[in-house]
Amino acid sequence: xxxxxxxxxxxxxxxxxxxxxxxxxxxxxxxxxxxxxxxxxxxxxxxxxxxxxxxxxxxxxxxxxxxxxxxxxxxxxxxxxxxxxxxxxxxxxxxxxxxxxxxxxxxxxxxxxxxxxxxxxxxxxxxxxxxxxxxxxxxxxxxxxxxxxxxxxxxxxxxxxxxxxxxxxxxxxxxxxxxxxxxxxxxxxxx
Amino acid sequence: xxxxxxxxxxxxxxxxxxxxxxxxxxxxxxxxxxxxxxxxxxxxxxxxxxxxxxxxxxxxxxxxxxxxxxxxxxxxxxxxxxxxxxxxxxxxxxxxxxxxxxxxxxxxxxxxxxxxxxxxxxxxxxxxxxxxxxxxxxxxxxxxxxxxxxxxxxxxxxxxxxxxxxxxxxxxxxxxxxxxxxxxxxxxxxx
Numbered sequence: 001x002x003x004x005x006x007x008x009x010x011x012x013x014x015x016x017x018x019x020x021x022x023x024x025x026x027x028x029x030x031x032x033x034x035x036x037x038x039x040x041x042x043x044x045x046x047x048x049x050x051x052x053x054x055x056x057x058x059x060x061x062x063x064x065x066x067x068x069x070x071x072x073x074x075x076x077x078x079x080x081x082x083x084x085x086x087x088x089x090x091x092x093x094x095x096x097x098x099x100x101x102x103x104x105x106x107x108x109x110x111x112x113x114x115x116x117x118x119x120x121x122x123x124x125x126x127x128x129x130x131x132x133x134x135x136x137x138x139x140x141x142x143x144x145x146x147x148x149x150x151x152x153x154x155x156x157x158x159x160x161x162x163x164x165x166x167x168x169x170x171x172x173x174x175x176x177x178x179x180x181x182x183x184x185x186x187x188x189x190x191x
Numbered sequence: 192x193x194x195x196x197x198x199x200x201x202x203x204x205x206x207x208x209x210x211x212x213x214x215x216x217x218x219x220x221x222x223x224x225x226x227x228x229x230x231x232x233x234x235x236x237x238x239x240x241x242x243x244x245x246x247x248x249x250x251x252x253x254x255x256x257x258x259x260x261x262x263x264x265x266x267x268x269x270x271x272x273x274x275x276x277x278x279x280x281x282x283x284x285x286x287x288x289x290x291x292x293x294x295x296x297x298x299x300x301x302x303x304x305x306x307x308x309x310x311x312x313x314x315x316x317x318x319x320x321x322x323x324x325x326x327x328x329x330x331x332x333x334x335x336x337x338x339x340x341x342x343x344x345x346x347x348x349x350x351x352x353x354x355x356x357x358x359x360x361x362x363x364x365x366x367x368x369x370x371x372x373x374x375x376x377x378x379x380x381x382x
Contacts, residue, residue, distance in 0.1 A: 110351075113356055114298070114301055120355060124357055124359075127356065128359060143360075143368070143372075145359070146361060146364050146368060146369075146372065147372065149352055149358050149359075149361035150376075152348075152352060153348035153358075153361060154345050154376075156356075157343075157347040157348025157349070157351065158348070160344065160351065161318075161340055161343060164305050164311060165318065166311065167319060167323065168315075168336070168340075169334075169337040170337060170344060173340075181334075181337065181341055181380065185345075185376045185379050185380065188375060188379055
């Protein structure tokens with residue numbers, strides 16, 4: 001029996017864990033939130049969180065409604081040549097922001113981040129811990145972290161102008177046209 | 192005597208015009224707001240707006256608290272080689288977002304744009320009418336408008352990661368380090 005006195009089925013438990021996670025990430029930040037804390041809040045064994053979500057990042061991605069696991073996707077990129085990796089990175093990102101569900105999740109996150117210091121912290125910690133560290137492995141430069149941040153900034157800027165501000169030429173462009181112009185630029189940052 | 196019954200001095204009139212402009216841009220959008228409309232709201236002769244602000248764009252920039260007139264600055268760029276123009280564009284932009292006053296103005300605009308459809312429209316119309324058309328003149332390509340939007344998206348993304356989300360490597364980087372990496376990328380988009 002859960003804290004709330006309900007006797008939830010499997011899907012109720014999974015939903016309750018996600019609810020608790022969303023609240024914990026929002027109030028404690030990404031770094032300070034552990035699976036143990038979320039499990040305690042949801043009144044379940046921590047092993048159940050590993051069973052459902054594999055990792056803290058997996059649970060965060062689920063809580064945010066993202067359609068992909070960034071670190072799994074990005075790890076694949078390290079295995080192919082840089083030109084191809086750059087193309088694949090923009091292709092995946094544009095497909096993600098162009099799908100309605102993930103666009104809404106992403107816009108909600110950006111909206112919170114610009115109006116709320118705590119949400120900005122969550123987004124910062126997640127981007128730093130899970131995205132930048134992996135993009136940075138694609139480049140051998142001393143300033144790999146800065147170069148990876150600039151790649152991330154180009155992608156975030158595209159999301160802003162394509163879907164938030166909706167500036168005509170970028171909002172209307174076919175995904176392929178965006179990929180063709182942006183891939184060489186990411187390659188320029190990383191090579 | 193103004194509508195409010197005060198008999199304002201010169202600086203009171205100027206402030207009142209800016210107030211009326213801010214309200215008009217927010218409620219009607221950038222395109223539909225004319226100097227004539229603002230002059231009527233402020234109960235002054237339209238020629239006084241030209242005297243103080245030169246143009247609708249000048250008044251918008253003033254109302255938004257921007258420290259520069261984008262179109263004047265951008266016109267200068269067309270006169271120098273593309274590499275130099277790209278460097279100058281990033282340098283000016285980073286200096287602008289790094290100054291506290293203009294950062295606050297810009298963040299207020301982005302904050303409004305992500306939460307409010309009307310504010311997003313104002314920002315879109317301004318970017319399209321006053322920035323993209325000029326950046327687009329720097330490149331001879333058929334898809335100049337898309338390339339100009341991507342330049343704008345890279346700059347907006349830098350503002351987001353450096354000052355809103357504050358991702359470490361980009362938030363802490365010296366302006367010169369950012370310029371050195373970003374200028375070749377803008378050149379890649381425009382050449």
